[in-house]
Amino acid sequence: MTADKEKRRAISREAARRRRRVESDVFGDLSQLLPLQPSVRANLDKPSVIRLTLSYIRMHTLLKGSAGLKAQTSHTVRYGQVLEGGEERQMHDGGRDKEEKGTEEVEVSEETNMYLRIMEGFLMVLSTEGDMIYLSDNVSKYMGLTQAELMGHNIFEFTHPCDHEEIRNNLRLTAEQVWSGAKRDFVMRIKSALTHRGRSANLKSATWKVLHCQGRAKVCVTPSSVSCLLLTCQPLPLSHTLLSTHTFTSQHSMDMRFTYCDQRVTLLLGYSPQELLGRSIYDLCHTLDIKCLTKNHLNLCLKSQSVSGQYRMLVRGGGYVWVESHSAVIPSVKPSKSRPGAHQPLCILCVTYVLSGVEEPSLQLSLDQTLNRYLS
Amino acid sequence: MSAGGSEGTADRTADPAAEEKGQASQAGPSLPAVELPRKRKGVVEEKSDTHVQQSIDFQMEDELSRSEAEDQQVKMKCFREPHRQIEKRRRDKMNNLIDELSAMIPACQPMARKLDKLTVLRKAVQHLKALKAGTSGAFSDTTYKPSILPHDDLRHLLLRAADSFLLVVSCDRAKILFISESVSKILNFSRLELTGQSLFDFIHPKDINKVKEQLSSSELFPRQRLIDAATGAQVPADTPVRVSHLSTGARRSFFCRMKHSRVTGKHEDKRSLPSTSKKKDTYRYCTLHCTGYMRSWPSSQLDSEGDAEKEPSNLTCLVMVCRLHPHVSHHPSKDINVKPTEFVTRCAIDGKFIYVDQQATTVIGFLPQEVLGTSCYEYFHQDDLQHLAEKHRQVLRNKEKIETQCYKFKTKYGSYVSLQSQWFSFTNPWTKEVEFIVSLNRVISRGPGHTKDEEEAGGSKALQEDIKQIPVIPGLSSGLGPMIYAGSIGTQIANELIDSYRMNSSPSSGSSSPFGTAQEKCPLVSPKTSRSASSREDTAGSSSQSQSDSKTTAGGAASGSTGEPSQLDLDNMVVPGLSSFSNDEAAMAVIMSLLETDVNMGQSGDFEDLHWPF
Numbered sequence: 002m003t004a005d006k007e008k009r010r011a012i013s014r015e016a017a018r019r020r021r022r023v024e025s026d027v028f029g030d031l032s033q034l035l036p037l038q039p040s041v042r043a044n045l046d047k048p049s050v051i052r053l054t055l056s057y058i059r060m061h062t063l064l065k066g067s068a069g070l071k072a073q074t075s076h077t078v079r080y081g082q083v084l085e086g087g088e089e090r091q092m093h094d095g096g097r098d099k100e101e102k103g104t105e106e107v108e109v110s111e112e113t114n115m116y117l118r119i120m121e122g123f124l125m126v127l128s129t130e131g132d133m134i135y136l137s138d139n140v141s142k143y144m145g146l147t148q149a150e151l152m153g154h155n156i157f158e159f160t161h162p163c164d165h166e167e168i169r170n171n172l173r174l175t176a177e178q179v180w181s182g183a184k185r186d187f188v189m190r191i192k193s194a195l196t197h198r199g200r201s202a203n204l205k206s207a208t209w210k211v212l213h214c215q216g217r218a219k220v221c222v223t224p225s226s227v228s229c230l231l232l233t234c235q236p237l238p239l240s241h242t243l244l245s246t247h248t249f250t251s252q253h254s255m256d257m258r259f260t261y262c263d264q265r266v267t268l269l270l271g272y273s274p275q276e277l278l279g280r281s282i283y284d285l286c287h288t289l290d291i292k293c294l295t296k297n298h299l300n301l302c303l304k305s306q307s308v309s310g311q312y313r314m315l316v317r318g319g320g321y322v323w324v325e326s327h328s329a330v331i332p333s334v335k336p337s338k339s340r341p342g343a344h345q346p347l348c349i350l351c352v353t354y355v356l357s358g359v360e361e362p363s364l365q366l367s368l369d370q371t372l373n374r375y376l377s
Numbered sequence: 378m379s380a381g382g383s384e385g386t387a388d389r390t391a392d393p394a395a396e397e398k399g400q401a402s403q404a405g406p407s408l409p410a411v412e413l414p415r416k417r418k419g420v421v422e423e424k425s426d427t428h429v430q431q432s433i434d435f436q437m438e439d440e441l442s443r444s445e446a447e448d449q450q451v452k453m454k455c456f457r458e459p460h461r462q463i464e465k466r467r468r469d470k471m472n473n474l475i476d477e478l479s480a481m482i483p484a485c486q487p488m489a490r491k492l493d494k495l496t497v498l499r500k501a502v503q504h505l506k507a508l509k510a511g512t513s514g515a516f517s518d519t520t521y522k523p524s525i526l527p528h529d530d531l532r533h534l535l536l537r538a539a540d541s542f543l544l545v546v547s548c549d550r551a552k553i554l555f556i557s558e559s560v561s562k563i564l565n566f567s568r569l570e571l572t573g574q575s576l577f578d579f580i581h582p583k584d585i586n587k588v589k590e591q592l593s594s595s596e597l598f599p600r601q602r603l604i605d606a607a608t609g610a611q612v613p614a615d616t617p618v619r620v621s622h623l624s625t626g627a628r629r630s631f632f633c634r635m636k637h638s639r640v641t642g643k644h645e646d647k648r649s650l651p652s653t654s655k656k657k658d659t660y661r662y663c664t665l666h667c668t669g670y671m672r673s674w675p676s677s678q679l680d681s682e683g684d685a686e687k688e689p690s691n692l693t694c695l696v697m698v699c700r701l702h703p704h705v706s707h708h709p710s711k712d713i714n715v716k717p718t719e720f721v722t723r724c725a726i727d728g729k730f731i732y733v734d735q736q737a738t739t740v741i742g743f744l745p746q747e748v749l750g751t752s753c754y755e756y757f758h759q760d761d762l763q764h765l766a767e768k769h770r771q772v773l774r775n776k777e778k779i780e781t782q783c784y785k786f787k788t789k790y791g792s793y794v795s796l797q798s799q800w801f802s803f804t805n806p807w808t809k810e811v812e813f814i815v816s817l818n819r820v821i822s823r824g825p826g827h828t829k830d831e832e833e834a835g836g837s838k839a840l841q842e843d844i845k846q847i848p849v850i851p852g853l854s855s856g857l858g859p860m861i862y863a864g865s866i867g868t869q870i871a872n873e874l875i876d877s878y879r880m881n882s883s884p885s886s887g888s889s890s891p892f893g894t895a896q897e898k899c900p901l902v903s904p905k906t907s908r909s910a911s912s913r914e915d916t917a918g919s920s921s922q923s924q925s926d927s928k929t930t931a932g933g934a935a936s937g938s939t940g941e942p943s944q945l946d947l948d949n950m951v952v953p954g955l956s957s958f959s960n961d962e963a964a965m966a967v968i969m970s971l972l973e974t975d976v977n978m979g980q981s982g983d984f985e986d987l988h989w990p991f
């Protein structure tokens with residue numbers, strides 16, 4: 002009896018092994034067809050292969066309709082001529098030997114890489130359900146996880162739960178919005194498995210990174226493809242390079258009252274730093290921009306970093322200037338042995354860029370302005 | 378970091394916990410990492426067997442108290458059970474993925490029954506092959522880095538997402554060395570027109586200084602300041618950055634305004650552009666956010682100039698991406714379903730407001746205190762009066778909610794807002810009388826109603842038949858005619874109700890009424906009501922105030938004590954001189970007459986229904 006059972010078990014084991022082998026072969030075939038680097042391909046597990054296949058197919062459907070919208074070939078000829086500089090040098094030498102198509106590919110790839118590098122961000126294509134259909138490969142620089150690991154997963158697995166509502170709102174698209182390429186601009190927190198030194202660590206020890214996402218809805222020509230958002234995601238920098246005249250920095254308490262402002266504000270807005278201390282930024286801005294500032298403030302409180310978008314600040318004697326602020330919350334710093342000095346409480350640091358000149362200098366928009374203009 | 382040392386072909390049991398996190402898992406058996414006290418997974422190189430051993434050790438600690446035989450059993454059970462769950466999860470996940478895949482592949486679509494895993498995978502392979510054959514063989518050339526997306530597509534997506542163009546300008550003379558094709562979409566100038574031009578020709582005059590500043594190379598201008606947001610302190614740049622042509626130089630980020638032409642399409646003649654155009658208003662400016670970095674190359678590499686006598690100096694350029702700065706307004710997307718404005722009001726049975734929600738002000742313009750005590754009929758548009766009066770009557774007699782149609786409500790400023798309301802009446806369980814009507818009013822967003830400034834209800838407009846001329850109510854000046862008139866509709870209706878109560882029960886002076894004044898006035902008003910009601914019956918209208926016309930309510934009740942006073946033959950009603958009563962005698966008289974009525978009706982059960990307020 003038992004021998005019989007044994008034999009049967011052995012047969013079924015063999016069959017199972019065979020099945021598994023066949024399955025693995027098919028998986029292998031599939032992964033071979035995916036345009037991946039060999040090193041990446043070797044490390045894929047089965048679910049990942051399917052995930053990436055799905056992404057590939059989806060992207061293909063998405064872009065199928067825009068075949069006609071791709072860059073014209075006419076530019077490639079000029080491309081080679083106009084370009085100067087070291088980085089394109091190699092294309093000069095090599096480009097003329099290859100077929101035009103190959104040249105075009107290389108040039109385009111150089112251009113896109115340059116774009117991504119300068120922009121300091123990565124591209125994300127998000128479906129309306131939140132699936133990250135596509136991520137440009139430099140995502141590993143920002144999230145510590147590679148393109149192959151992330152593509153096809155859902156963004157809600159990687160973002161801060163408190164931001165999910167906002168992300169969902171941004172993903173809501175009507176047909177009309179998709180066709181008109183409605184724009185999106187929001188800030189969210191995403192997991193980053195990068196250590197301080199820039200090395201990738203385990204996702205369990207991930208920290209939150211604040212990303213500024215901007216983009217628009219993508220027109221889908223084929224009916225089978227799901228509409229999606231194209232977004233560039235840029236981490237908000239924590240250090241800014243400033244040059245003199247058109248920016249100024251300020252520090253605020255958490256309620257956005259000025260606690261410090263640098264001297265350059267005088268040239269730009271007319272106020273002296275002293276008279277700004279203790280005043281709320283909401284007092285100093287155009288009433289119609291209060292919503293913009295509130296959103297900025299909320300982002301700061303919740304996500305610790307924010308980009309304000311354009312708003313108007315009132316100039317001392319009348320009129321206003323268009324500005325944009327990049328702000329961050331600075332954690333409170335207690336004086337210690339390594340860092341002696343005064344205790345720095347939790348506060349907000351703003352770098353404000355002035356975008357325009359003084360508009361309508363005689364327009365009085367606040368009582369304050371009138372007082373300043375006529376009484377001082 | 379590698380994605381984990383998994384072998385592609387072996388049937389690996391992936392660790393689902395790690396899988397969920399998007400990482401291809403580590404080599405090793407799947408362990409119930411979730412169930413066990415979690416061992417922190419550091420870097421990937423843990424040996425699989427030690428891991429197993431350690432986990433089992435954890436288990437062992439828990440089961441120390443058990444016997445040997447049980448130990449073995451328990452070990453296996455604890456090990457296998459969560460393992461089963463993990464296996465199940467993994468299988469479910471795989472099945473989901475396979476389902477998704479079959480949904481994406483056209484070949485799998487028309488199948489009636491679900492395809493098995495292997496078939497789906499095979500079809501996927503075929504599909505991919507077909508896709509690749511269809512494309513221009515972009516992936517066949519493996520000399521450069523293959524990527525999931527052909528670069529062309531990536532660029533297209535990038536440009537679409539980011540409304541930007543690439544710009545390379547030389548720092549010494551701000552000559553545009555390179556600009557990408559996408560500029561034509563953003564500034565409406567073609568690439569050809571811009572390349573080789575001076576950037577300053579295209580910048581807003583007020584921003585020229587700013588841009589000049591930005592172009593100054595870092596070596597000459599060490600006054601850049603860094604703000605370290607971690608500390609908030611300004612960090613002076615200590616040494617000017619040494620730039621080789623392969624490494625990135627100093628970063629620049631600024632905003633500037635650039636011209637963009639209103640005329641789309643290419644301009645034929647380059648020279649007719651900005652420099653010659655004197656009219657500044659031909660151009661509009663758009664704000665661009667420019668970010669990039671400085672790069673310098675030894676200029677001997679430049680061969681396009683063809684100038685061999687060029688000094689061997691460094692050519693420094695600013696390479697940047699200029700992104701159209703969107704003025705995205707920060708309000709919630711219109712897709713978010715905002716509840717239409719609703720507000721609640723309460724009215725007495727005659728339609729006078731006794732409570733108004735504060736939110737009403739945003740809709741009707743009046744503050745709550747401005748409308749309290751006034752009749753809602755004063756605000757209804759005359760076209761709606763009939764239907765609303767009807768609903769008013771209905772709600773007083775029904776227990777359920779009554780929906781009105783859309784009607785217009787007059788706002789403070791004379792215009793009308795479209796509302797639709799749900800009314801229901803609140804009946805006092807003790808007195809069984811309607812105390813008030815609650816109205817839930819919803820704003821129907823339609824076009825603005827026709828603006829009727831005055832309530833011309835009392836005017837020359839044709840009125841519905843059952844709304845009659847103004848009965849003169851003593852004590853109120855005639856100047857308020859129209860308004861009182863409208864208000865009196867409500868009062869009429871209320872009185873009908875009250876009358877119906879009287880028919881059913883004693884005129885319990887103790888019965889609660891939402892407002893004291895009406896109660897007092899009730900006896901006074903009812904004769905007039907009945908008069909006007911009676912005049913309602915015949916259009917001739919009667920303004921007779923004499924008490925001789927008063928009829929007892931009792932008589933009237935005979936014909937319709939069911940509470941439908943509108944059908945009452947009020948001509949038969951006799952109200953014994955109530956307008957002149959001032960003492961209890963008249964009250965008694967009324968009671969008596971009512972009792973007589975009830976007796977006349979011969980409904981013995983009525984006496985039980987009579988409500989005697991003791």
